[in-house]
Amino acid sequence: MRIFIALDIDSEIRERIARYVQGVRNFAPDAKWVGAESFHITLKFIGEMSAQDVERLKRELRSVESSAFPVSFGGHGFFPNPRSARVFWVGIRADERLQELAARVDAAASTLGIAREEHGLKPHLTLARARNESGSPHQRSRPGSSSGSGFERVQEKLQGLPEPEFGTMTATEFFLYESKLSPKGAQYTKLERFALRTAPEEPAEGQ
Numbered sequence: 001m002r003i004f005i006a007l008d009i010d011s012e013i014r015e016r017i018a019r020y021v022q023g024v025r026n027f028a029p030d031a032k033w034v035g036a037e038s039f040h041i042t043l044k045f046i047g048e049m050s051a052q053d054v055e056r057l058k059r060e061l062r063s064v065e066s067s068a069f070p071v072s073f074g075g076h077g078f079f080p081n082p083r084s085a086r087v088f089w090v091g092i093r094a095d096e097r098l099q100e101l102a103a104r105v106d107a108a109a110s111t112l113g114i115a116r117e118e119h120g121l122k123p124h125l126t127l128a129r130a131r132n133e134s135g136s137p138h139q140r141s142r143p144g145s146s147s148g149s150g151f152e153r154v155q156e157k158l159q160g161l162p163e164p165e166f167g168t169m170t171a172t173e174f175f176l177y178e179s180k181l182s183p184k185g186a187q188y189t190k191l192e193r194f195a196l197r198t199a200p201e202e203p204a205e206g207q
Contacts, residue, residue, distance in 0.1 A: 002179045003049045005061070005105050007041040008190075009125075010169040013073055014039050017090060017166050021127055029152040030089070032127040038186065039125055041089070041092060043102045043174060054176075057156060058192050060108040060152055061176060067197045069097035071205045073125065074165040076158065078151060085151040086130045090166065092123035101174065101196075172196050 009017075018036035025033050049057065072093040078085035092098075102121040110116050128148050176191045 001049050001054055002181070003052060003054060003057070004045040004179060005043045005112070005174060005175050006177055007043065007171050008172050009039050013167045013169055014122065017125070020164055024154055024157065025029060025128070027189065028128060028150045028158050030150045031130055032130045034126055035185065038188065041123060043105045043121070043195060044117065045119055046109060052190065056112055057109065058176060060111055061105065061194050064104045064108050065196060065197070066097060066101045068170055069095055070168050071169040071171050075163040082155060085155070088128045088151055088154060089124040089126050092125060094123065098123060122135055126130065172198060
């Protein structure tokens with residue numbers, strides 16, 4: 001089983017980003033565009049894992065504690081940089097609780113012998129990749145890749161326009177996902193939900 005851990009995205013925000021993609025994707029027809037159903041905020045990618053280890057991982061993730069927090073989506077950029085653009089992304093803004101959640105998920109997974117992350121989380125939502133690119137923000141540009149990445153026209157069209165804003169959601173849960181690869185692209189299945197703490201409701205007046 002191919003496994004990763006992520007936050008899901010509210011449907012309204014997902015739809016806004018999908019409409020934005022529809023408006024720009026024709027300017028980079030050779031890129032690999034991510035379908036709206038694949039939008040999520042990856043906290044940790046694990047890879048292949050046996051069904052038995054998946055059950056062990058679920059138990060570890062149930063012990064992860066964090067409070068709910070707001071997440072905003074807006075702006076855009078390119079990895080590793082605009083001149084050597086290999087990945088086109090939308091920005092994700094959140095307070096320190098997103099980083100803390102990713103670190104706790106990483107620590108929980110490490111109890112199963114899964115390697116810890118070498119880099120801190122760089123939250124972003126990948127919209128498109130140049131062909132044969134992984135989408136990692138830590139991937140180095142290849143020699144001679146400073147031009148012809150396929151995103152030049154996208155950059156031209158976006159230049160001078162206000163940065164897009166797609167809205168804010170409250171992250172109240174995260175999920176363990178299975179990813180199944182197929183010729184039509186990856187298909188994602190939620191294996192288990194893990195709730196984040198929400199603030200207690202204030203008592204009504206007079207109680």
